[in-house]
Amino acid sequence: MLVLIKLMLFWQAHVNLAGGTDKEAAKLALEYVSRIEQNPCSGGTEETLDLNVNHTEWETYVQPAILTANFITSVILENNGSLDYFTDAMFFSLVRNIVNSHATLFGACIAIEPEIYSKYSLFAPYAYRKNGILFAHDISLSYTYQDNKTVWYFDLKNRVWENATRTVSKTKYRSGNTSLPGKEMVFLSAKLEDGHWTKPYFDCGGGNIWMVTYASPIFSLDLTGRPKFQGKASVDIELTNIDINQCDLDTRHSYSDFDVFRGTHRCPSTTECKFLKGQGFKRGAYECFCTKGYYFPDMNAQVKAFSGLEMENSSDTAQYKCLPCKEGCSKCVDDSPCLYQFQFLFRFLLLLANLLTFIGIGVLFATTVYFRDESLLSLYRKDDLKMINDSFNLAYGCKHMRTNSKDITQTKAVATQTYENVGNNSKVTLEQLHRKTTYRYERLM
Numbered sequence: 001m002l003v004l005i006k007l008m009l010f011w012q013a014h015v016n017l018a019g020g021t022d023k024e025a026a027k028l029a030l031e032y033v034s035r036i037e038q039n040p041c042s043g044g045t046e047e048t049l050d051l052n053v054n055h056t057e058w059e060t061y062v063q064p065a066i067l068t069a070n071f072i073t074s075v076i077l078e079n080n081g082s083l084d085y086f087t088d089a090m091f092f093s094l095v096r097n098i099v100n101s102h103a104t105l106f107g108a109c110i111a112i113e114p115e116i117y118s119k120y121s122l123f124a125p126y127a128y129r130k131n132g133i134l135f136a137h138d139i140s141l142s143y144t145y146q147d148n149k150t151v152w153y154f155d156l157k158n159r160v161w162e163n164a165t166r167t168v169s170k171t172k173y174r175s176g177n178t179s180l181p182g183k184e185m186v187f188l189s190a191k192l193e194d195g196h197w198t199k200p201y202f203d204c205g206g207g208n209i210w211m212v213t214y215a216s217p218i219f220s221l222d223l224t225g226r227p228k229f230q231g232k233a234s235v236d237i238e239l240t241n242i243d244i245n246q247c248d249l250d251t252r253h254s255y256s257d258f259d260v261f262r263g264t265h266r267c268p269s270t271t272e273c274k275f276l277k278g279q280g281f282k283r284g285a286y287e288c289f290c291t292k293g294y295y296f297p298d299m300n301a302q303v304k305a306f307s308g309l310e311m312e313n314s315s316d317t318a319q320y321k322c323l324p325c326k327e328g329c330s331k332c333v334d335d336s337p338c339l340y341q342f343q344f345l346f347r348f349l350l351l352l353a354n355l356l357t358f359i360g361i362g363v364l365f366a367t368t369v370y371f372r373d374e375s376l377l378s379l380y381r382k383d384d385l386k387m388i389n390d391s392f393n394l395a396y397g398c399k400h401m402r403t404n405s406k407d408i409t410q411t412k413a414v415a416t417q418t419y420e421n422v423g424n425n426s427k428v429t430l431e432q433l434h435r436k437t438t439y440r441y442e443r444l445m
Helices: 002-017 022-038 056-078 088-101 151-157 308-313 344-370 372-400 405-420 424-444
Strands: 105-112 125-130 133-138 165-175 178-189 210-221 227-238 271-275 286-290 305-307
Touching: 056 088, 056 105, 056 178, 056 210, 056 227, 088 105, 088 125, 088 133, 088 227, 105 210, 151 210, 151 227, 178 210, 271 305, 286 308, 305 308
Parallel strands: none
Antiparallel strands: 105 125, 105 227, 125 133, 165 178, 210 227, 271 286, 286 305
């Protein structure tokens, strides 16, 4: 406990030196929430978060405390400044009824000044709900609530109540079946603005949870007729089930009680913070998802986001960053390209292959044109030489048969007629072949 008090004093001094800006105070408060979770406490309410919280949404929950405080004030005024009319059971009944008035309320307490209840010098009946059961005990046995560190009591005690609301009442009591004459009395009553809202604190010895307390004053009149503080009736609103939202403030939603923690997340610039509901009064209730144009580096992760709690506990958040998408990608899940990637070597080789192909086609075309006659002659030689050879064989056979010039002339005519049948386009060429053949044939003869 002593260690926590020292830490708290250091924290408050640091906030004052730093100028006490809201965001700085919220960040320090979150660090303190984490420290409280990891260390036990022994009693008291010194562990306070220096935050300005909007209580508007909770005002309806504090009415039972105001009504109870005004009821006890009226009992004191009607009994000459004493609560001896009450019993312990009546006090505990009152605080139990307050807790039962709203499910949101965690606890309720009545704490009174010494001697007003002569049975005890200090008396503070307290009731709270836990696991569906109402527990009640006297917290004055755990610690001294009149200590100046108990803010929900000390602040009200030190106020000047000269302007407390006074109400004149005329009441006709009865005696048996007879109505008595009206009795005029001046009552003091507390209003909502007369009460005290604590800053969020960890209640050691009471509920052992984070809470905020609203306390309404209990009065009496001194001998001069001036209001005198005689105690308080209070309600505790549990913060354990209230989420701490550290993500940036969304202007589309209304401001809530604990938006004081907005903007205190530790998500890197390549990510955006998304709030996780239902985590309770703990820091790190968010996840850091990659923004557009970036992707999560771990492809196998089930949740493509960095844990807020991990970010809060890390001393170096630089290692948590998303990787940029390829050029042209507004969204991506990996480093796959979205645009055609210019590859110089591939394009050069493809262009070179096309160029060589065109050059080869040009060479083939020039060769074909240059050797077009030679090629035509060679096409005909295969079949024509066979015919010529047949003619040689025929002529050679005729030599042994002692043929005359007439037979030879007929053979020439047959050969010439055969060549002419090939076609007009090749007639000249075949006649040249015929002349060469005749020349060779005559030499054989």
